[in-house]
Amino acid sequence: MNIYVDLFCTFAKMGVMTFGGGYAMLPILQREVVENKKWATEEELADYYAIGQCTPGIIAVNTATFIGTKYKGVVGGVVATLGLVFPCLVIISAIAALITNFADNEIVHHAFVGIRACVCVQIFNSVLKLGKKSVIDIPTVIIFLLVLILAFFTDISPVVFVILAALAGLAVKALEAKRS
Amino acid sequence: MNILLQLYLEFFKTGLFAIGGGLATLPFLQALGEKTHWFTMAQLGDMVAVSESTPGPMGINMATYVGYCSAGIPGAVIATLGLITPSIIVIILVAKVLDLFKTNRYVQDAFYGLRPASTALIASAGLSMLLMSYFRDLPGSYFDRINIPVVILGLVMLFLTRWCKYTKKLHPIIFIIVSAIAGVVFSL
Numbered sequence: 499m500n501i502y503v504d505l506f507c508t509f510a511k512m513g514v515m516t517f518g519g520g521y522a523m524l525p526i527l528q529r530e531v532v533e534n535k536k537w538a539t540e541e542e543l544a545d546y547y548a549i550g551q552c553t554p555g556i557i558a559v560n561t562a563t564f565i566g567t568k569y570k571g572v573v574g575g576v577v578a579t580l581g582l583v584f585p586c587l588v589i590i591s592a593i594a595a596l597i598t599n600f601a602d603n604e605i606v607h608h609a610f611v612g613i614r615a616c617v618c619v620q621i622f623n624s625v626l627k628l629g630k631k632s633v634i635d636i637p638t639v640i641i642f643l644l645v646l647i648l649a650f651f652t653d654i655s656p657v658v659f660v661i662l663a664a665l666a667g668l669a670v671k672a673l674e675a676k677r678s
Numbered sequence: 679m680n681i682l683l684q685l686y687l688e689f690f691k692t693g694l695f696a697i698g699g700g701l702a703t704l705p706f707l708q709a710l711g712e713k714t715h716w717f718t719m720a721q722l723g724d725m726v727a728v729s730e731s732t733p734g735p736m737g738i739n740m741a742t743y744v745g746y747c748s749a750g751i752p753g754a755v756i757a758t759l760g761l762i763t764p765s766i767i768v769i770i771l772v773a774k775v776l777d778l779f780k781t782n783r784y785v786q787d788a789f790y791g792l793r794p795a796s797t798a799l800i801a802s803a804g805l806s807m808l809l810m811s812y813f814r815d816l817p818g819s820y821f822d823r824i825n826i827p828v829v830i831l832g833l834v835m836l837f838l839t840r841w842c843k844y845t846k847k848l849h850p851i852i853f854i855i856v857s858a859i860a861g862v863v864f865s866l
Contacts, residue, residue, distance in 0.1 A: 514733045515851045521803045523735060525850045545789055548796035549772060554694045555765030556702065556737030563762075563769040568777075575770050583742075583758050586734035590742040591754050593728060600728055605862055610731050612861020614811040615828045616853050619835040621804035625797060632793030641791055645798035650805055657697065659795050667791020668784060 501570060502577045508535060509562055509581030514589075517613050520550070520557030525620035527561065528627060537569045540631045552657040558582065637670040681749050682756045684714075689741055689760030696737070703737050703761075707744055716748035737761070827866055831857060 499507075508530055516523040524547070531537050538546070543561075550560030559579055566578025593600050600606060633642045645659050692706040704726070711717050717725075725747075729739035738758060745757025779785045812832060813823045835853055838845040860866070 513735070513738075515854070516735055517733060517854065518730065518807070519736050519803070521800055521807075524800060529850055541789075541793065544793040544796045547800060548789075548792040549776075550769075551796070551799060552697065553765075553768050553772060554697060555762070555768065556693075556696065556735065558735030558737065559693075559762050559765040560769050563766050564773055567770050567773040572770050575773070576766060579762050579766055582735070583738050583762060586732075586738040586742050587754055587758055589732055589734060590728070590739050591746050591751055593732060594743055594746040594754075600731070602727075606731055608861045608865050609858040610861065611811075611828060611866040612831060612857035612859070613854055614807065615832045615861075615866075616835050616857035618804060618808045618811050619832055619839060620850055620853065621800065621807065622836070623839055625801045625804060628793075628797045628800065632797045638790070638794040642794040642798045642801075645795045646801050646805075649799055649802035655697075656799050659799060660792060663791045663795030664788035665791070667789065668787045669791075671783075671787035671790060 502573065504535075505566055505570060505574055505577045506581035506584075509566070509578045510584050512562075513582045513585040516558065517610075518617055520547075520561065521621060522617050523558050523561070524624045524628075525617075527565075528624055531565055538565055540628060542568070544628050544632050548660055548663075552660040637666070641666055682752060685745055685748060685753055685757045686760040688714075689745070689757045690763055692741070693761040694764040703740055707740065710744070714748075717744060721747060825866075827864060831860055831864075831866065 512523060512526050512530055515526045524543075527543060528540070532540055532543060546561045546564040547557065550557045550564065553560055559582065562578045562582040563575045567575035570577070597603075629642070633639055641663055645663060648654060649656070649659060688710050692703050692710075696702040696706055704722075707722060707725075708719070711719060711722055722744075725740055725743040729736045729743060732739055738761065741757045741761040742754045746754040748757070776785070812825055812829050813820055814825050816823050835857060838848075839850075839853060840846060
């Protein structure tokens with residue numbers, strides 16, 4: 499199959515399979531992009547999420563553009579992103595045009611209680627997978643716990659955490675170099 | 679000004695300044711509705727509900743929905759393209775720069791610190807979602823509000839995705855579909 503068609507279809511598929519925000523997309527990305535297509539590694543995915551959270555735009559789009567660009571340059575980035583948004587365009591337009599009170603529908607409501615329960619479990623699995631590659635020694639354990647606690651209990655912007663964590667990484671490595 | 683051009687520019691602005699998850703676009707859309715009267719706040723509430731309960735990342739769904747309500751299918755397409763244009767430009771530039779510097783020691787050191795933070799931010803978002811999904815939205819302590827059937831479903835999914843060797847390699851979407859069916863069948 500043509501590489502660009504493959505990129506478009508893979509991201510379109512992920513667009514259909516994601517329920518919720520960019521974080522809910524992570525388990526699907528790990529399966530499709532890392533394990534099946536091997537367009538990125540687990541570490542690269544963590545990098546893209548870090549960058550995607552502090553650059554303009556929503557995380558899901560940023561991550562799609564990133565993976566596409568890394569794999570097949572500018573055209574790849576554009577194709578991947580268009581693939582991701584294509585199913586949304588079709589589905590949302592159809593719902594807006596045809597189904598009134600879609601979100602109030604009782605069956606939809608029950609289905610989504612189930613879906614959310616499942617997405618939580620999948621994000622938990624994804625975090626464990628990412629953690630194996632990113633939380634690897636004492637300094638990274640400390641960074642992980644500090645950011646987790648502060649991000650959960652305060653309203654500090656992710657941008658702040660990303661900048662401070664990058665500086666912490668530089669500082670830790672500089673200290674290690676000095677000691678050895 | 680032409681409504682499509684205006685939609686494109688407004689969503690370009692939203693894409694440029696909304697940083698983070700899908701709900702980050704909400705304040706921008708609120709301001710847009712107040713300014714243009716293309717949609718009411720009640721409609722915006724419906725849009726959030728529909729965007730949350732349809733496939734696709736929420737931020738994109740919101741843009742498509744607002745675009746559709748404002749100017750039909752061309753509006754949906756234009757608003758969505760407007761939202762993703764800044765991301766595409768910025769990320770392509772960042773990716774190029776990173777490519778140039780990826781063997782640089784300092785860039786690698788920065789990512790050594792960034793990766794655990796990125797993982798923690800995802801974990802924190804997951805925790806917030808967990809509270810929202812497994813506890814009822816009622817007053818009272820967490821102990822009173824725990825939604826036991828949903829917790830059981832979650833535990834079953836945890837078992838199937840992690841420990842059961844026959845199912846753990848299945849595609850994530852299969853577990854989502856099964857959970858949706860369970861939600862409907864058991865009226866969760």
